[in-house]
Amino acid sequence: MKQITLALPYALPPAELAADLQRALQTPALAALLSRTGARHVQACDAGARVLPHESWLAVQLGLRAQPAAPADTDADASAPLAGAVLHGYGQPAQEGHWFIVHPIHVQMARTHLSLADPRALALADDDARVLFEAAQPYFAELGKELRYGDAGTWFLRADDWAGLATSSPDSASSMNLSDLMPEGPNAVAFRKLQNEIQMLWYEHPVNQARQARGLPPVNSFWIWGGAPAAAQPQTGSTGAAGALAVNAGPAWMMALARPALRDVALAELLQQGGAQATVVCAALIEPGIAGDWSQWLARMQQLEQDWFAPLLAALQTGRVGSATLILNHRGASAEFTTSKLAQRKFWHKHTLKNLLP
Structure with a gap:
């Protein structure tokens, strides 16, 4: 039984x-x-x-x-160090480093603050996701950070020096005030700088122009969470x-x-x-x-x-x-x-x- x-x-x-x-x-x-x-x-x-x-x-x-x-x-002190396990589940196990789950997202303006739209509603096609991924990848590589593609809505980031960041899951942040849930801790400023660069890169990207023409929200930022060592299986x-x-x-x-x-x-x-x-x-x-x-x-x-x-x-x-x-x-x-x-x-x-x- x-x-x-x-x-x-x-x-x-x-x-x-x-x-x-x-x-x-x-x-x-x-x-x-x-x-x-x-x-x-x-x-x-x-x-x-x-x-x-x-x-x-x-x-x-x-x-x-x-x-x-x-x-x-x-x-x-709840935490969810799931990145290594999820990476493994995608058939992309890593032997070393500190990894995060990455989601392309849409950030929207609420009445008084910025909020994260539910990533499930993004309807991001694989072809469009790969174009945005490939456009962003050199920005991560320039900082010595490995960006991997899992599927349209799930990517992975190796950022060993960001291991101390306190991050929030996308579901915990959805419809909340993002100012309270952005990554905090060592190198949070470096994260925000990279995030701003990617936001500017994607702002008028042809993929987003085409999405908006179809009535879809633009993919205007990315979200990281679930940080864990590769060995955490x-x-x-x-x-x-x-x-x-x-x-x-x-x-x-x-x-x-x-x-x-x-x-x-x-x-x-x-x-x-x-x-x-x-x-x-x-x-x-x-x-x-x-x-x-x-x-x-x-x-x-x-x-x-x-x-x-x-x-x-x-x-x-x-x-x-x-x-x-x-x-x-x-x-x-x-x-x-x-x-x-x-x-x-x-x-x-x-x-x-x-x-x-x-």
């Missing part, structure tokens, strides 16, 4: 909307999984952290950063999760953390993979959660009910899965629920979604 950990970033709704969203959901299997439990734990997270709770959690699961010292730890040691990490509907960098056979895999397929433990990140709620698109959030929760919650509940009831842990979070909180076949027999616990409430 397997032990399944199902991580659901942004499955916890914001406090001010939680009651209304909970009433709108028609997810009886999720209600059963959250109501009849053997253990539950709710933890506050630092809403101003440079990475989101699920990103920091992923780094812990993969053995890339230390487990928080105590269950009550708010994880204010996933481990299958104490957690046992890394070797069976599956990712569904995640951004490209997250998908690269899973083996190809475990990308967008269904529960039935996962159970056939063998092994005592499996960890799944279902990332479909991140985009609507960040955007505040709650009608889309509800629709995707209903799809998760069909694809994951109902099959998982059935697998618990038949004993095919021994126990399941669901981890739900948003920017400022994380909740963990563990259930089993025995726990599901607690008929005196009414099925309810009230555990989605703060």
